[in-house]
Amino acid sequence: MVELRLYLAQRISAAIMAPLVLLHLGVMIYAIQGGLSADEILARTRGSSFWGGAYGLFVLAAAVHATIGLRNIMREWWQMTGPLLNGLSWIFGVGLLVAGLRAVVAVVGTA
Amino acid sequence: MKPHRGQPLYLAFLLHRLSGLGLALFLPFHFYVLGLALEGNAALDEALNWTAAPMFKIAEFGLVFLLAVHFFGGLRLLALENLPWTDRHKNYAAAAVAASFFVACGFLLRAF
Amino acid sequence: MTGSVLDAITVSVWRGNARQGGFEDFQVPQQPSQTILDVVTWIQRHLDASLSYRFACRVGMCGSCAMMVNGIPRWTCRTHVNKVMQDNRLSIEPLRNLPVIKDLACDMSEFFEKWKRAEGHFGGKDSRTQPVAAISPTNSARQAAAAAIECINCAICYSACDVVAWNSDYLGPAALNRAWSLQNDSRDRRQAERLLAVSSAGGCLQCHSQAGCATYCPNELNPTASIAGLKHLAAVGFLQKKSRDRHG
Numbered sequence: 001m002v003e004l005r006l007y008l009a010q011r012i013s014a015a016i017m018a019p020l021v022l023l024h025l026g027v028m029i030y031a032i033q034g035g036l037s038a039d040e041i042l043a044r045t046r047g048s049s050f051w052g053g054a055y056g057l058f059v060l061a062a063a064v065h066a067t068i069g070l071r072n073i074m075r076e077w078w079q080m081t082g083p084l085l086n087g088l089s090w091i092f093g094v095g096l097l098v099a100g101l102r103a104v105v106a107v108v109g110t111a
Numbered sequence: 112m113k114p115h116r117g118q119p120l121y122l123a124f125l126l127h128r129l130s131g132l133g134l135a136l137f138l139p140f141h142f143y144v145l146g147l148a149l150e151g152n153a154a155l156d157e158a159l160n161w162t163a164a165p166m167f168k169i170a171e172f173g174l175v176f177l178l179a180v181h182f183f184g185g186l187r188l189l190a191l192e193n194l195p196w197t198d199r200h201k202n203y204a205a206a207a208v209a210a211s212f213f214v215a216c217g218f219l220l221r222a223f
Numbered sequence: 224m225t226g227s228v229l230d231a232i233t234v235s236v237w238r239g240n241a242r243q244g245g246f247e248d249f250q251v252p253q254q255p256s257q258t259i260l261d262v263v264t265w266i267q268r269h270l271d272a273s274l275s276y277r278f279a280c281r282v283g284m285c286g287s288c289a290m291m292v293n294g295i296p297r298w299t300c301r302t303h304v305n306k307v308m309q310d311n312r313l314s315i316e317p318l319r320n321l322p323v324i325k326d327l328a329c330d331m332s333e334f335f336e337k338w339k340r341a342e343g344h345f346g347g348k349d350s351r352t353q354p355v356a357a358i359s360p361t362n363s364a365r366q367a368a369a370a371a372i373e374c375i376n377c378a379i380c381y382s383a384c385d386v387v388a389w390n391s392d393y394l395g396p397a398a399l400n401r402a403w404s405l406q407n408d409s410r411d412r413r414q415a416e417r418l419l420a421v422s423s424a425g426g427c428l429q430c431h432s433q434a435g436c437a438t439y440c441p442n443e444l445n446p447t448a449s450i451a452g453l454k455h456l457a458a459v460g461f462l463q464k465k466s467r468d469r470h471g
């Protein structure tokens with residue numbers, strides 16, 4: 001049953017993200033003082049399996065969670081149905097996942 | 112706004128949905144900027160220089176608020192759907208907004 | 224009688240049918256302890272006999288007189304004019320989210336269809352030859368059922384709900400609230416098919432806890448809480464089944 005699986009995926013991804021959001025809020029509030037700089041951010045993340053793991057998981061969960069939420073909005077507020085609704089949802093979800101994982105590689109990679 | 116939408120838990124729903132929508136629309140942009148690091152530190156720095164502008168810091172304050180309020184509101188919803196019912200949800204919804212404002216102000220104070 | 228003469232009320236009443244309609248204004252004299260149902264009845268008796276509306280008990284027991292009063296669904300027999308009137312004006316419309324038959328009378332068919340779709344009826348295994356089921360009043364399931372049982376199908380919650388407005392499949396607060404009361408009835412034997420019915424597309428999972436239903440239910444029921452309970456049952460049921468399927 002699709003709706004129940006989507007509902008659970010959204011709640012479970014939310015639960016996974018809860019500690020990661022706290023971590024991210026903490027990092028943001030810590031890092032913003034004195035302005036943002038690439039050197040400061042990347043010194044923290046480059047080569048770090050901790051940040052790679054944390055942000056990788058964050059991206060995966062966020063892609064699932066945001067897509068299902070957006071799908072609800074498209075269905076309820078913009079009255080989309082069927083292939084259009086599901087097609088757009090897939091495009092957004094996969095796009096966000098790819099872009100997000102690319103961003104994680106960008107800040108964690110040491111190439 | 113239609114009269115039946117003026118009550119607290121409806122507003123909490125609206126805030127949760129709109130904050131989620133805002134965050135979902137922000138994320139692609141956020142991932143794009145971070146992806147600039149693939150081109151080296153300088154490429155990312157060029158983008159980050161925009162964030163020094165005061166208007167930008169106000170915008171970031173808004174984003175931090177959206178994330179915090181969606182987070183606290185989401186915790187309230189997980190409780191609503193899994194724990195025994197309590198009549199305190201209006202209070203929790205208000206507390207979520209207050210806590211989020213507090214967190215976002217913490218960010219803003221350090222940003223300036 | 225001392226005191227000033229009360230000003231007449233300007234009442235905007237929705238007139239029309241399923242295809243078209245609009246508001247028509249009437250001037251109605253104000254009276255002490257006047258209810259919205261009094262106002263509608265006065266219009267029909269003194270100004271326009273063609274006005275169609277529905278009522279029965281007129282004492283707040285049957286729910287037949289439910290209409291939108293200034294945009295809020297209410298029992299008109301229990302709504303006092305002086306509590307809701309603004310600047311001597313009122314607006315009265317048929318219940319939202321239901322098709323109009325004529326003027327203030329709406330078609331309740333889909334409301335009852337959804338009640339049935341939610342498996343909102345009891346199915347036990349005992350007959351009159353068995354002893355009466357012994358269910359303690361302090362039993363928590365019994366209390367959960369009791370808290371949800373007083374629904375009289377007035378459709379105010381259905382009208383208050385935006386998810387009903389946005390999603391024609393959505394079963395709605397009343398049907399789901401009844402399903403919850405039955406899931407908590409230990410004599411019932413239809414729990415499995417009912418849980419499936421309420422956790423499919425259009426079921427409890429679609430609720431966004433806007434709580435319009437709980438805010439406006441004249442019997443002070445809380446379908447938001449009932450639906451939250453159904454969500455939990457659905458989630459637990461699914462995860463337990465997954466675990467059983469995996470572990471044999």
